Each structure stands twice: as structure tokens, then as C-alpha cells.
Amino acid sequence: MTTEVRSLREFKMPDVGEGLTEAEILSWYVKPGDTVTDGQVVCEVETAKAAVELPIPFNGVVEQLFFPEGATVDVGTVIISVAVAGQAGAAPAAVPAPAPAAEAPAAEAEPERREVLVGYGPRTGGSQRRARRTTTTKTVTASKPAPAAPAAPVAPAPAAPAPVAEVPVGERPLAKPPVRKLAKDLGIDLRAVTPTGPDGVITREDVHAHAAAQAAPAAPAVEVTEAAEVAAVEVLVSAPTTGDVRVPIKGVRKATAQAMVASAFTAPHVTEFVQVDVTRTMKFVRRLKESGELGRDVRVSPLLLVAKALLTAIKRHPEINAQWDEAAQEIVIKGQVNLGIAAATPRGLIVPNIKDAGSRTLSGLAVALGELVETARQGKTSPADMQGGTVTITNVGVFGVDTGTPILNPGEAAILAFGAVRELPWVHKGKVVPRQVTTLALSFDHRLVDGELGSKVLADVAALLEYPKRLITWG
Template identity: 70%
Template structure:
């Protein structure tokens, strides 16, 4: 490592979760010229799971912030450079390319002023990125502008193109369209494949080859034109709904949620079962628990008892608490329950989980639920709190929804949807009476949970909520 590399250190975007590949820079807390110390938070980033503050692991003076706020950066990419020895003065410019590096396509020598200006910022380890050795193909110059080969060139002298072989049988001249061009664009098979790979319609390409043949360069030029058109804002026509539409980039939590839901929906064969249950006794118990001194100051609501009912059902049917290991072709049964609670936040849906929820008392579970919901609403949920879940509850009832077909959280085997509790006519003790009724829906992965097991779990949850005394007799 050179002295310059030792002096100017780079802080790279770390993997702050489990296998995350990118993060968005939400806010910088420092600027070039600021002094930073080991452990000081320099920025806040949003991963696919949560917003996280990043501390820098060394001392120095901020030399450069590599990316603006709002930029999504791949893990492992340098995001900030720090001068760890600011008293050493200016660093030496970057060294010239070593012998043997590709220079054949280098441009003509620039004026000295331009050359200095282009070099002075390119210090070792930071600054402008070195040119890639992969160069885009250059368009051929017209024949009149091509330079003749030098005598020392090893390439053989150009030969006149061989005449095309005569066709096996007479063919009609190519059909022309209204513009005088062949109805079917003329191009060699490799060029047609290139156009297909780049998504270019050969009908739209202007040929430059002899006899109207489309060349590779023509296809590349068309692709560049299409890309430029995509990047150039287009004025909306007068008939468009100007000012009445909003476009928001899909990134961060919402992007990760979308990808996870698609993967789950098209990987795990979902089965959803429903049950409607009288929860009048449960709602009465909730009211009583709110007055219990043991639960004073804690969040007591119907979701608390739904969670406890699901934990009881898992204890009675432990095989529901498992995951499918595709790589090893194994079912992994888990002797602990990390209970996920789907939470809607300003940044999108997240699913933090309560670790070892099955081992908690009712007051401990109430405390954990309250903390989980509060942290999620404030946007302070950490990646660790959203990792390792085993089964999830989604409370759609808070939105007035009766039921749904929830998608299983990736890596889990089941998810329980808790619908709205409504006063409905219900047959109770042989008479029709108004009762508090709700609908439960359980989606499960049919690769490892068959209909019998899924039905037993859902029936047990319903039974506990119908007669909450079973929380004692079944515990």
C-alpha cells in the first residue's frame, strides 16, 4: 500500500443486514472538511429492511462524499474518503499508466492545460474512476477518411470481397416497401441476434452497409438513440393529465417487499383456509385485562390475545412452525417461535418479529408487542428485528377488512390474517343474538403443511378465541 493510499482511506457501504446488496443514502451528517472520529455516525442509509446509521471506523478529515443523498449504492462501494493525515499537504497526482496497458484507442494529446486539469484530482484510491478496458465499438469512418495501414502492420493486405455465390434457384428481387427499402430489413444472422438482444426493431434501423445491409454499428447507434430518448424528458401532450399523476421510484423497503412477495407467491404453493368465529368472550376479556394492575401501562388489545391463541395452537401442532430448505431439500422444524407482526409504515410494509414469543408470559408479550409497533412507526426497526421470523400475523381488521388471502413471509410456513370484529346476528345457546364476530384466514405452504395440519392450527386458534379460558387449560 502506497503512502497516499494509507493517508486517504475509503469507507465502503457495509452489509448492514443479512446478505443485502444495496442501500440508499438518506442523509449525510458530515461534509468535506469536517473532522470525524472513530465510531462517529456519518450518514443514515435505508436498506431493504430498515433505516440504519453508519459509524465510520477511523479518524481524519472528510475529503469527499462520493454520492448525493437519495442515491442507491451497492454494498462494497466506497461512499466517503477521509484524509487520515491532513497535515501532510497535497498528495501526488496519480501515476501514468504502466507499460503494456491499452493505448491504441487513446485520443490525440490534449493541450497541457487540459491534461493537468484532468489529472490533478485523480489521486490514488479516489477521484474519477479509471477508464474501463471494455470499450464500446466505434463507428467506422467513411472510406475516404480511413488511414492506410502502416507498412509495419502485421495484418495482411485487404482483399477484394469475394463475389456472392449464385443462388441455387432463381429468386425474385426483394419486395420493396413504400420508401423504396426492402420490405424485410437486410442483415446478417449475427446482426439480427444482436438487435434481438438489445430489443431493437430492425425496421427502425437506417442501414449504412452496401446494398442497404444493416451493420452491427447501425444496431448499436439505434440502441444508443433509444436509450437517449428514454433519458430525455418528453413533454406531455395537451390531452394528458398534467399535474394529476405522481411517479415515485420503487426502492428501499417497498422494493424489497415487492420482490419478496413475488418470490413467495410463485415459489411456495399457497393454500388459504377461513373460519368465522364468535369472539364475544375474548373482547370481554380484553376489557377486563385493561383494568388489571399486572398489565398497567401495557398495550392490551384483541391482537394480543390473537397472538397468544396462535402460540397455543403452535404448541399443540408444532409441525406448523417450520421452513422449506430448497437447497438441501429438507424441512427444518423449529423448536422456538419468532412471531412476526406485519406493520404498515410510511416507508412500506415491514415484518419485525418477537424473538422466542412462545416463552413469554402475557405481560411480557404485551410489552414486546407495544415496543415492536412503536419502533416500526418511528422507523427505528433494525434489520436484526426483521430477520429469523418463523410465523406471522397480519391484522387487516384495523382497516375494517373482514378477511384476505395473505402471502407467506419468505422463509416461513404460514401467516394468519385477523379480520375486523363486528357485531353480527349469531346463534348462541339456541337463540339468535347480537355477538362480536370475526373471520380468520390462514395461508400455509402446501409443500410442508398439508390440509389436515393447517386446518387443526386454524381450528385451535378459533377455539381459543371463542373460549379464551382455553388459554389456561391448553397451556
């Protein structure tokens, strides 16, 4: 006679991106006692590169949440355990813990499923990377098992609920992950916020308005997380306080700071500047918008033409699309251009990139650029989209800034800063007339790029923006 045996399967914090060792739990979507199914999202976490949702890879009942919201957890640490039903061939006696050697086959009972990589879904094929196990199988004891505790005999009593509370999934208000993060950082219950977005979705503006309405004299010190830095400052303006505002250095800001310091003190930077008459480019952008020839829903901006000009210049001078290999003492000229676009988000600066951007048509580049920007704004950029960049554009002009000295992303040889477009007096056809002018700044790694190569690339970008028809003849 067979009896049903309850066993625990543990889900560990997965490796959601190369080089990442930890993630912060932003919110739990389940609580102890909830039934979960294979592929169901159980929590949202924030790494140094993106905010992502984690799906559970098996069915069962939530037994325990090992960490509360806001906790930072190392990759490979158990974050949730789920009780699953199974069959045992013997009577309902205590089942001894399996030997270590017998545990591996149990964990690999489903060879078609590998570790869930956030942003890609479950992998079903092979990989060159060492496989990591995200689940282990253990029998349930009468008390809560610690993450590293050995297996114990089965007992019918379920584990006590973990002290982590969460609103039932069906009652959760509608809001995007960055908005939920903002509300959490400001201490606002989304259920009390009046939504104004489509289909009752709560927007960032709704959270700001609710925070302003409830503003009161603050404590001497106000601590906020990186995602709410700007919002916290806005609230403090409406509710004056003499206290300090402390912003923890973690997540994207911590990763950015470390990367920029490493870049600044590793790669010898050289920056060159040039002013360009972009009157014809601005007219070309307006024509593309009005004609819709790139597509009705395609967003056309001056940044699109700057990106195309840089890609064309790299095609003429491929040596600038390179990487310094310190271990091999070699310069690696990359076979394709992965064009990074620096994007300012509530979580900090991120640089997703368009893979093989050099092979795209102007229309294809416009579509990819629009998707990249929109995904970044929604806080949904995946770790893979921020890996493998070879050259970057930073559009400081959107902030009304004329130019700057951009710092290279680690591993890249060049970064182009696109400044604000202003109407300035300019000598045109022998006369001083008002023209649309911008300033470009190109920083490059002087180990890979000498002054001649850097100057040629910058001069080509300037020439293409001055006469955009050259994008056709030179491309």
C-alpha cells in the same frame, strides 16, 4: 526528525443485512472539512428493509463525499474519505505508496474493532461470516482520489470540497428520520417548517401542513419516492392536477414485490377461513386494560390475544412451525417460534419478528409486541429484527377489512390474517343475539402443511379466542 503525514481512510457502504446488496443515501450529516470522531453518525441510508444511520469508525477530517443524497450505492463501495493524522519516521519527503501485501496489516491495526453493523454497534467478537474490511489507508495527493485509484505520494494541499452540501449539524431542525425522508421527497426545507411536537420536534403532520400551505398547480408529471407516496396523494388532492403520479419501485416496496412474487410462485398456497365469536376475548382485553395487571405502560390489544392463541396452537402442533429446505429436500421443524407481525409503514410493508415468542409470558409478549410496533412506526426497525421469522400474523382488521388471502413470507410455512371485529347477529345459547365476531384466515404452504394440520391449527386458534381461559389450561 519525524513529520506528520496526512493519510486517507475510506469508509465503504457496509453490509447492513443478509441478502442486501445496495442502499440509498437519504441524508449526509457532515460535509467536507468537518471534523469527525470514532462512532459519530455521518449519514442515514435506506436499504430494502430499514432506514439506518451509519457511524464512522475513526477520527479525522472529512475529505470527500463520493455520492450525493438520493444516490443508490452498492455494498462495499467507498462513500466517504477522511483525512487522518499520522507519524512518519523520515523527512517530509513524498512517501511512496505501500505495496499491496503491506496494506492488509495497516487495515487491521485495530484488531478489537470489526466492521460496524448498523443497528448493533461495532462488533468486538468473532464471527462465522467472512470478515469485510470497511477501511483502507492511502496517502493524500494534491487532487481528489477516485474510490478505486491507487495510492499516490503525499501532498500538503487538501482535496477540493465535494459538491454535496449539508446544513451544519448544529443547525439541523429536530425531526425523526422518516419525517426527514418525507420532507425531502416533497421538496420541503425542514428549517421552514413550524414544529408542533414535544421539545420543538417536527412531526409528519407539520410537514403535511406545510406542504398543503404551499400547494400550487403541479407539473404534468409528479415524481415521488416510496416514502412519500401517501403524502403526495394527499397534496395532490388539495392541489388538483391532471398529471400522473410516478412512484419509483425501490427500497422496501421493491423487496416486498420480489418476495411476494417468489413466494406465490414457489409455495403452493392453501387458505382456510373461520368466523369466531370473540366476545369473551374482547371483554378479557378490556379487563386487562382496566386492571393494569400486565403493567401500567403495557399496551393491550386484541392482537395480543390473537398472537398468544396462535403461539399456543403452534405449541400443540409444532409441525406447522417449519421450513422447506429445497437443497436438502427436507422439512425443517424449527426449534423456536419467531413470530412476525406485518406492519404498514410510510416506506412500505415490513415484517419484523419477536424472537422466541413461544417462550414468553403474556406480559412479556405484550411488551415485545408494543416495542416492535413502536420501532416500526419510527422507521427504526433493524435488519436483524426482520430476519429469521417462522410464522406471521397480519392484522387487516385495523383497516376495517373482514378477511383476505394472505401470501406467505418466503421461507415460512404459515401466515394468519386477523380481520375486523364486528357486532353481528349470532346464535348464542339457543338465541340470536348480537356478539363480537371476527374472521380468521390461515394460509399455509401445502408442501409442508396438509389440510388436516392446517385445519387443526386454525380451529385451535378459534377455540382459544372464543374461550380465552383456555390460554391458561392449554398453554
